[in-house]
Amino acid sequence: MINEENNKEMKELLKQAITPVKDTELRRDLWPQMLRKLDQQRSRVPWFDWALAAILSAILFLFPGAIPALLYHL
Amino acid sequence: MELLERFAAGDLEAFETLFRQHQKEVYAWIVRIVRDSGIAEDLTVETFWRIYRSRTRFEPAGNFRAWARRIATNAALDHLRHARRETELPEDLPCAASEDSAVRGETRERIRQAFRELPAKYRLVATLALIEEEPYNNIAEAVGVSAALVKVRVFRAVRMLRKKLNSFGVEVAAK
Numbered sequence: 628m629i630n631e632e633n634n635k636e637m638k639e640l641l642k643q644a645i646t647p648v649k650d651t652e653l654r655r656d657l658w659p660q661m662l663r664k665l666d667q668q669r670s671r672v673p674w675f676d677w678a679l680a681a682i683l684s685a686i687l688f689l690f691p692g693a694i695p696a697l698l699y700h701l
Numbered sequence: 702m703e704l705l706e707r708f709a710a711g712d713l714e715a716f717e718t719l720f721r722q723h724q725k726e727v728y729a730w731i732v733r734i735v736r737d738s739g740i741a742e743d744l745t746v747e748t749f750w751r752i753y754r755s756r757t758r759f760e761p762a763g764n765f766r767a768w769a770r771r772i773a774t775n776a777a778l779d780h781l782r783h784a785r786r787e788t789e790l791p792e793d794l795p796c797a798a799s800e801d802s803a804v805r806g807e808t809r810e811r812i813r814q815a816f817r818e819l820p821a822k823y824r825l826v827a828t829l830a831l832i833e834e835e836p837y838n839n840i841a842e843a844v845g846v847s848a849a850l851v852k853v854r855v856f857r858a859v860r861m862l863r864k865k866l867n868s869f870g871v872e873v874a875a876k
Contacts, residue, residue, distance in 0.1 A: 633856070633859050633860075633863075634830075634831065634855060634856070634859055637831060637859045637862060637863070638831045638832075638834075640812060641812060641816065641827075641831050641832055641862075642831075642832065643809065643812075644808075644809040644810075644812035644813050644816070645736075645812070645813060645816060645832055646832075647733070647832055647833050647834070648732055648733045648736055648833070650738075651728070651729035651732050651733060652725075652729075653724060653725045653728040653729070653742075653745075654738075655742075656721075656724075657720075657724050657728075657742060657745055657746055657749075658717060658720055658721065658724075660742070660746050661720060661746050661749055661750070664746055664747075664750050665750070665753070668750065
């Protein structure tokens with residue numbers, strides 16, 4: 628009961644400073660934006676691929692002798 | 702195959718149909734939480750991106766609307782967590798600034814500041830329950846907790862607001 632009264636009092640106070648959102652109508656179709664997001668996400672290279680490339684580069688930099696071996700196996 | 706089954710199987714056309722059916726409702730829910738139309742549009746797209754990404758986890762016999770609302774609420778909550786303290790409550794959303802208002806401009810600004818400083822999960826339920834007057838059950842379903850826990854969070858939010866307002870010199874009597 629006290630909680631309800633507390634909430635009611637705070638609700639009144641809040642509503643004098645922040646009113647409910649009246650305009651909740653979406654003004655445009657968001658599908659084109661959605662398609663762009665889907666395309667961006669599809670073309671994004673996953674972080675673990677970058678990590679793998681970085682590790683491989685570091686190995687080749689530290690052990691250049693491994694380059695012919697790597698090329699042989701490709 | 703039904704629309705939801707096709708969506709769960711990764712059919713882009715089915716996803717587009719669902720997007721067009723639900724985008725308005727998802728946007729309307731999010732804008733009431735974040736109170737900014739531009740941010741709400743971005744978060745609507747983010748919500749559907751999350752929906753598309755987790756389509757394999759969706760049970761086609763389930764309630765897509767409720768699932769979408771839950772994901773939208775999480776996206777809005779993530780935004781509140783990251784944007785907290787840095788963003789003002791948008792000015793284009795009107796406040797009751799009439800001459801005869803019992804709360805004057807300065808007090809009103811302090812109330813808004815205290816509200817902004819609430820932790821995100823409390824701000825979310827306080828916005829929906831106290832400002833938007835959404836029923837506890839709807840909030841509970843959207844947040845993914847019980848209605849009792851929503852009540853507890855609203856109570857804690859009110860307590861935090863009262864404490865903060867008192868520290869700002871705005872007298873709010875505790876009952």
